[in-house]
Amino acid sequence: xxxxxxxxxxxxxxxxxxxxxxxxxSLDIFEGESVALIGLNGAGKxxxxxxxxxxxxxxxxxxxxxxxxVDKNIREIRSKxxxxxxxxxxxxxxxxxxxxxxxxxxxxxxxxxxxxEKVRMALELVNMSGCEARAPYHMSLGEKKRIALATVLSMExxxxxxxxxxxxxxxxxxxxxxxxxxxxxxxKIMATHDIEMVxxxxxxxxxxxxxxxxxxxxxxxxxxxxxxxxxxGLEAPILVKLFRDVMHRENIPLRLNDVIxxxxxxxx
Amino acid sequence: MKHDFLxxxxxxxxxxxxxxxxIKIVSFFSFIFLVISTQPTKFLNFLLxxxxxxxxxxxxKVPLRFVFKRSLIIIPFVLLIAIFIPFLKEGEIAGSYNFxxxxxxxxxxxxxxxxxxxxxxxxxxxxxxxxxxxTKFPELLKGFEKLGLPRVMVMVIxxxxxxxxxxxxxxxxMKCARDARSFGGNRKWHIKTIxxxxxxxxxxxxxxxxxVYIAMVSRGFNGExxxxxxxxxxxxxxxxxxFFLTILTIIWTVL
Ligand SMILES: Nc1ncnc2c1ncn2[C@@H]1O[C@H](COP(=O)(O)OP(=O)(O)O)[C@@H](O)[C@H]1O
Ligand SMILES: [Mg+2]
Numbered sequence: 001x002x003x004x005x006x007x008x009x010x011x012x013x014x015x016x017x018x019x020x021x022x023x024x025x026s027l028d029i030f031e032g033e034s035v036a037l038i039g040l041n042g043a044g045k046x047x048x049x050x051x052x053x054x055x056x057x058x059x060x061x062x063x064x065x066x067x068x069x070v071d072k073n074i075r076e077i078r079s080k081x082x083x084x085x086x087x088x089x090x091x092x093x094x095x096x097x098x099x100x101x102x103x104x105x106x107x108x109x110x111x112x113x114x115x116x117e118k119v120r121m122a123l124e125l126v127n128m129s130g131c132e133a134r135a136p137y138h139m140s141l142g143e144k145k146r147i148a149l150a151t152v153l154s155m156e157x158x159x160x161x162x163x164x165x166x167x168x169x170x171x172x173x174x175x176x177x178x179x180x181x182x183x184x185x186x187x188k189i190m191a192t193h194d195i196e197m198v199x200x201x202x203x204x205x206x207x208x209x210x211x212x213x214x215x216x217x218x219x220x221x222x223x224x225x226x227x228x229x230x231x232x233g234l235e236a237p238i239l240v241k242l243f244r245d246v247m248h249r250e251n252i253p254l255r256l257n258d259v260i261x262x263x264x265x266x267x268x
Numbered sequence: 269m270k271h272d273f274l275x276x277x278x279x280x281x282x283x284x285x286x287x288x289x290x291i292k293i294v295s296f297f298s299f300i301f302l303v304i305s306t307q308p309t310k311f312l313n314f315l316l317x318x319x320x321x322x323x324x325x326x327x328x329k330v331p332l333r334f335v336f337k338r339s340l341i342i343i344p345f346v347l348l349i350a351i352f353i354p355f356l357k358e359g360e361i362a363g364s365y366n367f368x369x370x371x372x373x374x375x376x377x378x379x380x381x382x383x384x385x386x387x388x389x390x391x392x393x394x395x396x397x398x399x400x401x402x403t404k405f406p407e408l409l410k411g412f413e414k415l416g417l418p419r420v421m422v423m424v425i426x427x428x429x430x431x432x433x434x435x436x437x438x439x440x441x442m443k444c445a446r447d448a449r450s451f452g453g454n455r456k457w458h459i460k461t462i463x464x465x466x467x468x469x470x471x472x473x474x475x476x477x478x479x480v481y482i483a484m485v486s487r488g489f490n491g492e493x494x495x496x497x498x499x500x501x502x503x504x505x506x507x508x509x510x511f512f513l514t515i516l517t518i519i520w521t522v523l
Contacts, residue, residue: 155487
C-alpha cells in the first residue's frame with residue numbers, strides 16, 4: 001500500500017467576502033499518484049490547491065500533507081509542495097530567469113553552489129537550458145510556463161500542484177507538457193478543464209462541483225461516465241460520446257490508443 | 269507584445285558590456301560629477317570629455333545613431349529652462365534686437381551659461397546612455413544594490429521594470445476592447461470609459477500584486493528577498509576603471 005501523502009478531512013472554506021468556496025471536502029491522495037481536479041470555473045479547484053501548501057487555511061476541517069498538519073509546519077511543507085500557478089506572469093517576478101528559478105532554493109537556505117546546480121538541473125528538465133540571463137517578459141507564453149515549472153522543480157518538491165497547466169497554451173507546448181508530466185515521477189495534483197489531458201496524464205479524476213467532491217474515481221471510471229460529467233457541466237471525451245451515446249456499447253474506450261491496441265475489445 | 273526601450277542593446281557583446289556593473293556605475297557617475305564641476309569656459313575640456321565618452325560608446329558597438337538620437341531627447345527640456353538666460357544675464361552685450369516696443373539684449377556671460385548648461389547635460393545623458401545600453405537592467409540593479417542602494421528600493425524598481433510591460437499589455441487590451449465597441453459617441457462618454465479603464469487597471473494591478481505575493485510565499489518567501497551575489501570584479505574591470513578615471517582626472521586637472 002502506497003504512503004498517504006495528502007489527507008483532507010471535512011474541509012470548509014469561505015473567502016473573506018463571504019463566498020463559500022469549499023463545502024466539506026474529504027480526500028486522500030497517495031504517493032506517486034497523478035490526480036486531476038476537474039470542474040466548472042468557480043467550483044473551488046484553485047481554492048483547494050491553495051490549502052495544500054498552506055496559503056489558505058481554514059478553521060473547519062484539517063489538512064495533513066506528508067504526515068504534517070499544514071498549519072503548524074508551513075515552511076517545511078512549502079519546500080516540499082511546489083505550486084505552479086495559472087498565469088506565469090504571477091510566478092516569474094524577477095527581472096531575469098536565473099533569479100526566479102533560484103528564488104525557492106535560496107529561500108530554502110542552500111549554498112551558492114547548490115543553488116546553481118539546482119537551477120541548472122531544473123532548466124534542463126524543462127528543456128530551457130541556457131536562458132538564465134533572459135528576461136521573462138521577452139518570452140512566449142509556452143516558454144514562460146516552462147520556466148514557471150522550473151521555478152518549482154528547482155526546489156525538488158515531493159508533491160507538484162498545477163493550476164490549469166494547459167490553459168492558453170498552444171498545441172505543441174501542450175504536447176510537450178503532457179509528455180513531460182508523464183515522465184516526471186512524483187505526486188501530481190492538477191486543476192484543469194482539459195479533459196483530454198486528464199486522460200493522457202492522470203490516474204485518478206475528482207469532479208468538483210460547488211465546493212464539494214461530486215465524484216472520485218479512476219480516470220476510466222469518471223471520464224467514461226458522460227452522464228456524470230454532463231450533469232456537472234463538463235463534457236466527456238469525444239470517443240466516450242461516440243461509443244456510449246451513439247453506439248451504445250458496453251466497453252467504452254477513453255483514448256484512441258486503447259482502440260488501436262485492442263480493436264477486438266471495442267469491436268471495431 | 270515585445271518591449272525593449274530601456275536596455276535595447278544590452279544583449280550585445282563588447283568589452284564595455286562585459287564590465288562589472290559596479291565598475292561602470294562608478295566610472296560613469298564620476299564622469300558626470302567631473303563634467304559638472306568643470307569651469308564653463310574650458311571649451312577644450314568639454315571636447316575631450318566628449319571624445320572620451322564617444323570612445324567608450326564606439327567600443328561598446330552600440331549603434332551611434334541610436335545613442336545620439338536618444339541623447340537629444342533631453343535637449344528640449346534643457347532649452348525650455350535655459351533659453352532665457354542669455355537675455356536676462358547682465359554683462360558685456362553680444363547683440364541687441366528690437367521687436368516693436370520690445371528691446372532684447374544678449375550677453376556673452378549669458379551665452380556661456382547656456383553653453384555650459386547644454387553641454388553638461390548632454391554629456392551627462394551620453395554617459396548615462398552608455399551605462400544603460402551596455403548593462404542589462406537586472407545587472408544594473410544588482411550593481412546599485414552592491415554599491416549600497418537600499419534593498420527595498422532595488423526591489424521596487426525591479427518589480428516596476430518587470431511588470432510595467434505586463435500592465436502596459438493589459439491596458440492595450442482594454443483599450444482595444446473599448447475601441448472595438450465604440451462607434452463615435454460624445455466626449456462625455458469617452459471620458460467616462462477612460463475613467464473606467466483606469467479604475468479597472470487599478471483593480472487588476474492590485475489583484476496581480478496579491479497573486480504575485482502568493483506565488484512568492486509558495487516558494488518560501490518570508491519578507492526578505494535574497495538573490496545570489498554573482499558579481500566578481502575581474503582584471504579587465506580594474507583596468508578599465510583605472511584607465512577611464514585616469515584620463516578623466518587628467519582632463520579635469522591638468523588642462
Ligand atoms: N480571492 C478571492 N476572493 C473572493 N472570492 C474568491 C477568490 N478566489 C476565488 N473566489 C471565489 O471562490 C469560488 C471558487 O473559486 P476557485 O477556487 O478559483 O474556482 P476554480 O479554480 O475551480 O475555477 C468562486 O466562487 C470564486 O468566485
Ligand atoms: Mg482556478
